[in-house]
Amino acid sequence: SSSSGGGSGASTAQADVADQALFGLALSQQPRATEQLLALALAVGRPPSHMVHAQDRALAALALAPELPASEQAQVLQVRQLRQQAVLQAASAQTSEFQAATNVNADGSVDQLSVSYCNHADHPAPMTDARLDQALATATALFKEDSGSNDESCDYTFQRQGSAQVLGTSGDGLDVISTESELLAVLNSNCGWVKVVRVINYCGGSGTNILGCAPVGVVRKVALVREDNVDAEGLTWAHEIGHNAGLEHYNTIGNVMYPSLSLGGKLTDAQCSHYRFIFDQEKADDVGSGGIFCFPASATVYVAGQGVVPVGRLQPGMRVADLQDETTPRTTPFIAYLHRADAMWADFVELQLEQAGYGPLKATPEHYVFVVDPSSGRRRGVRADAVQVGDLVLATPTASTNGSTGFDAAGQAAAQLVRVRAVGRVRERGIVAPLTESGTLLVNGVLSSCYADVAATSHELSHTTMAPLRWLHQHFPGLAAKEPTEELHWYAKVLMKLVALPGVAAVLPVMQ
Numbered sequence: 450s451s452s453s454g455g456g457s458g459a460s461t462a463q464a465d466v467a468d469q470a471l472f473g474l475a476l477s478q479q480p481r482a483t484e485q486l487l488a489l490a491l492a493v494g495r496p497p498s499h500m501v502h503a504q505d506r507a508l509a510a511l512a513l514a515p516e517l518p519a520s521e522q523a524q525v526l527q528v529r530q531l532r533q534q535a536v537l538q539a540a541s542a543q544t545s546e547f548q549a550a551t552n553v554n555a556d557g558s559v560d561q562l563s564v565s566y567c568n569h570a571d572h573p574a575p576m577t578d579a580r581l582d583q584a585l586a587t588a589t590a591l592f593k594e595d596s597g598s599n600d601e602s603c604d605y606t607f608q609r610q611g612s613a614q615v616l617g618t619s620g621d622g623l624d625v626i627s628t629e630s631e632l633l634a635v636l637n638s639n640c641g642w643v644k645v646v647r648v649i650n651y652c653g654g655s656g657t658n659i660l661g662c663a664p665v666g667v668v669r670k671v672a673l674v675r676e677d678n679v680d681a682e683g684l685t686w687a688h689e690i691g692h693n694a695g696l697e698h699y700n701t702i703g704n705v706m707y708p709s710l711s712l713g714g715k716l717t718d719a720q721c722s723h724y725r726f727i728f729d730q731e732k733a734d735d736v737g738s739g740g741i742f743c744f745p746a747s748a749t750v751y752v753a754g755q756g757v758v759p760v761g762r763l764q765p766g767m768r769v770a771d772l773q774d775e776t777t778p779r780t781t782p783f784i785a786y787l788h789r790a791d792a793m794w795a796d797f798v799e800l801q802l803e804q805a806g807y808g809p810l811k812a813t814p815e816h817y818v819f820v821v822d823p824s825s826g827r828r829r830g831v832r833a834d835a836v837q838v839g840d841l842v843l844a845t846p847t848a849s850t851n852g853s854t855g856f857d858a859a860g861q862a863a864a865q866l867v868r869v870r871a872v873g874r875v876r877e878r879g880i881v882a883p884l885t886e887s888g889t890l891l892v893n894g895v896l897s898s899c900y901a902d903v904a905a906t907s908h909e910l911s912h913t914t915m916a917p918l919r920w921l922h923q924h925f926p927g928l929a930a931k932e933p934t935e936e937l938h939w940y941a942k943v944l945m946k947l948v949a950l951p952g953v954a955a956v957l958p959v960m961q
Contacts, residue, residue, distance in 0.1 A: 487521060562724075563610035564686070567640035569624040569647065570615050574675055576645045581609050584683035591684065591705075591714025592724075603721040607687065614640040626672060627651050632662060636670040637799070637873045643671045643686060660685050663692040666747075666878050684714060694723040695878060743788065743901070745797055745811050746879025748892050749847070753780050757847070760892065761789065761881045765926060769883075770891045772843060772864055775821065775828055781887035784922045785931045787899075787941045788882040795880045798833040800895070801871040806846040808867075810895040811875060817898035817908045819843060819889075821866055830898050830908030841866045847894040864896065884938075886919060888912040914944065 564585065568575035585607040592603040616638055617623040624647040626632050632651055635644050649672060652662035661673030671689040676682040684705060691706050699706040704715045716724075748760040751770035763769070768780035795813060802808040812818060814834035821828050821841040828843060836842075843864040883890065888899050888908070900911035918940045922929035931938040 561606045561608050562690070563608055564643060564690070565610040565614070565641035566643040566645060567614035567616040567638070568645045569617050570619045570621075571617075571624040572645060572647050572675075576613060576675060578609060578612050580679065580682075584679050584686060585609060587680050587683035588687040588714065592687070592716060594714065601716055601718050601721055603716045603724060605724055607683075610642075616640045616644050616646070624648070625650065626662070627655075632672065635672045636662075636664070637801070637871065639873060642669045643673060643689070646672055646674060649674055661689040663689040665692050665697060666695040667693060667875055669693070669876055687714070691720070691723065696720055696723050743813060743816055743880060743882030743899075744892055744897075745795070745877040746791060746881055747877060748811060748881070750883075750890060750892060751894075760883055761791070761879070763883055765922075765930065769885055770845075771885065771887055771889055772891065772896050773887075775826060775843060776864070778864070779887075781885040781890060782922075784884045784886060784919065785929055785938055786882060787884050787931075787938045788880065788936060789931070790936045791879045793880050793936075794876055794878050796874060796876050798836070799871075799873045799875045800833070800836055800842070800869050801873070802842070802844060802895075803868045803870040804844075807844045808847070808893055808895050810842075810893050810897065811877070812892075812897065813880075813901065816901040817911075819896045819898065819908075828896070832902050836869060836872060838869055838872055840869045842869060843867075843896040845891060845894045864891075884915065884918070886922070888915065915940075 564581075566576060566581065589605075589607050592605060592607075594602065616635065623631055623635055626635060626646055626648070627650045629651065635646060638644060649659040649662055650657055652659050659674075660676065661671065663671040671686075671693060673685055673689055676685060687705055696706050698708040699717075699720070701707060701715070704717075704720075706720065744760055746759065746761050749757050750760050750763070752758045752763070753768040753770070755767075758767075763783045763786075765783060765785060767783045769783050771779050771781040773779045797811040798814050798816075800808060800810045800812075800818070802810075810818065810833075812833040814832065816833045817830035818833050818836060819828040819842065820831055820836060821843060823841060844867045845864045882899070884899050888911075890897060890899065898908045898911075900906075900908055900915075918929055929940075
């Protein structure tokens with residue numbers, strides 16, 4: 450049973466025990482247990498309000514029970530359809546309430562998450578616009594519901610963006626995901642946020658009958674399969690989008706982030722806040738402008754004497770792996786962060802390299818990376834969004850098949866020319882802009898600049914602009930540091946103000 454109260458510890462514990470008991474009945478595989486589940490699941494019509502969630506749990510649990518006789522299967526299907534209609538009617542009834550809910554903005558608009566999608570070219574039963582509208586309406590209604598048992602109302606609306614696009618080509622084999630390379634090929638496709646495939650047998654490891662797969666904290670990368678039950682389908686979409694929002698699995702049956710199929714849309718306050726990040730950032734016109742962006746927080750560098758270190762954990766004086774020219778390895782001192790915002794979302798260009806164990810490199814579109822002219826063998830800085838498939842970059846292995854890197858204990862490594870295999874776009878949370886004494890460093894093993902093109906400048910001019918800060922670091926290191934409570938370095942703020950003055954942008958190189 451569940452309490453109608455506001456989610457006290459006792460009522461939450463009781464609900465969790467009840468959920469576990471229902472699924473335990475299914476897993477027992479005993480005829481009497483299945484009969485009890487059927488009795489609860491087939492409470493047709495309008496069950497008492499305190500029994501509705503138990504009925505949904507029983508319907509979900511029956512999926513784990515032994516195969517039912519045809520007559521009882523038909524009855525269960527009928528009840529599922531009735532519950533689906535009830536949920537959709539509730540969603541429709543709440544439409545007028547949306548305007549008065551807490552998600553109404555000052556301009557009268559409602560927080561909506563627009564989800565684009567694509568079906569693989571060989572999918573025998575692709576998702577349709579009408580079916581997706583129905584599934585997302587179900588997810589929205591359950592998100593807004595407050596069951597009073599470890600559940601909070603989350604006042605956001607899922608909606609479809611555009612019509613179905615096509616993923617891949619007929620015969621490419623990507624309708625079935627069985628390997629890491631197949632998974633990455635699907636997730637990195639730009640055909641839509643959610644990629645609908647036929648079968649998923651790999652998600653960080655081999656498995657069978659996987660419903661969906663999505664990286665945690667990386668937006669617009671979801672792969673999933675079709676489901677018969679529209680309620681379950683809507684919640685699977687919300688579950689995988691939750692991973693993109695930074696949510697891990699949550700081991701309470703009925704929670705939207707429960708690791709296996711569970712027909713419930715429960716959300717905690719903290720989980721709802723994660724979805725808020727996506728709603729806020731997806732409705733922003735351009736999250737990657739107006740600041741000093743660089744690399745995502747997920748990027749790594751190699752530090753002499755320490756090994757691979759997240760780019761956001763550098764300390765002044767650490768020596769970071771770098772290249773003096775096209776072939777000579779060196780290390781360079783880390784000075785400070787020009788910009789650091791752990792909670793900020795930004796769009797990044799992702800450069801995937803042909804050789805296994807190299808890269809990928811992710812950087813904001815304006816950021817300078819180095820490509821090598823095949824005729825002269827010389828490197829030049831270009832914007833990340835100008836890099837093309839087939840371009841050559843300087844890189845060293847970040848991780849080989851035996852787990853080692855291309856760096857020695859001193860943080861040095863000989864780089865080689867590696868071709869760019871693919872260029873894509875990703876959105877990630879957390880941005881970090883490190884500054885080194887040389888103005889360059891190896892990020893994920895790929896030679897990169899510390900600067901970006903804001904005022905039609907170049908890497909070399911931007912490096913000259915930073916000379917005063919490098920001098921301060923050498924003689925008065927305390928003055929060169931960034932205040933921990935500030936996102937932007939004070940020197941970066943000064944330069945941003947200068948470049949905003951009339952006429953200055955045309956002559957002043959600025960880093961980003």
